[in-house]
Amino acid sequence: DDIPYFPMTRMEYFINNENEIEFLINEYNKSLPLVIDPTISYATYLGGSAADEALDIVVDDTGSAYITGVTSSSDFPTENPYQGFDPSAGQMVFVTKLSPTGDSAIYSTYFSAQVGNGIAVDNTGSAYIVGEVDNSVLPTLNPYQTDQPGRDAFLTKLSPSGNSLVYST
Numbered sequence: 001d002d003i004p005y006f007p008m009t010r011m012e013y014f015i016n017n018e019n020e021i022e023f024l025i026n027e028y029n030k031s032l033p034l035v036i037d038p039t040i041s042y043a044t045y046l047g048g049s050a051a052d053e054a055l056d057i058v059v060d061d062t063g064s065a066y067i068t069g070v071t072s073s074s075d076f077p078t079e080n081p082y083q084g085f086d087p088s089a090g091q092m093v094f095v096t097k098l099s100p101t102g103d104s105a106i107y108s109t110y111f112s113a114q115v116g117n118g119i120a121v122d123n124t125g126s127a128y129i130v131g132e133v134d135n136s137v138l139p140t141l142n143p144y145q146t147d148q149p150g151r152d153a154f155l156t157k158l159s160p161s162g163n164s165l166v167y168s169t
Contacts, residue, residue: 042102048073052094056118063100066127068093068116081109082163089137095119095129097162107162112137113154125160143169 012024023036046054050072057067072091078084086092093116096108113133120128134151144155156168 044098044102046077046096046098047071048075048077050074051091052076055116058119058121060121060125061123064106064125065098065102066119066121067096067098068119068127068129068131070094070115071110076108076110077105078108078110079105080107080161080163082158082165083110083112083139085110086112086137089135091115093129093131095127095158095162097127109158109162111156112139113156126166127158127162129156129158130154138168139165140168141165142167145169 013021014024016022025034028034046052046067048071052069052071052073054067054069056069057065059065070091071094074085074087076085076094077096082095083092089112091114093111093113094108095111095116097106098104099106111129113131114135116129116131118130122128131154132151133148133154138148138154139156140146154169157166158164159166
């Protein structure tokens, strides 16, 4: 309790001429010890029994984490899913929203595309997923482009609950 805690909005450090790391520190009570140590809020696994790869993550204002990537697991953990696993797909995109404490999924779903490369979230909690698709099974809704000439990019907006599309193209 006597150790001051200084949350940093970004890490400020540099390597000096002696190849040592130096930290830029705000004013603090020098009569108390200064501890520079990372704090882990939570750590968890996310995946099923086959190959799973998280490719992007974003955190919203409440601390919920949104993760997207690619999975080949038919048993990838789902919660309130938009889609289930398609065995004929081989691999699918996953989109998962974890609670701010990381101990539960708000939603976790499969999505019929090959790779989810990036994710963003707006102030209403809608998730935007971008990635790669090379088949015609991409679920579309209000599409900008309706035909797929080959391997394409996709953009999908999921509702805040994660179980429906707002648009997908």
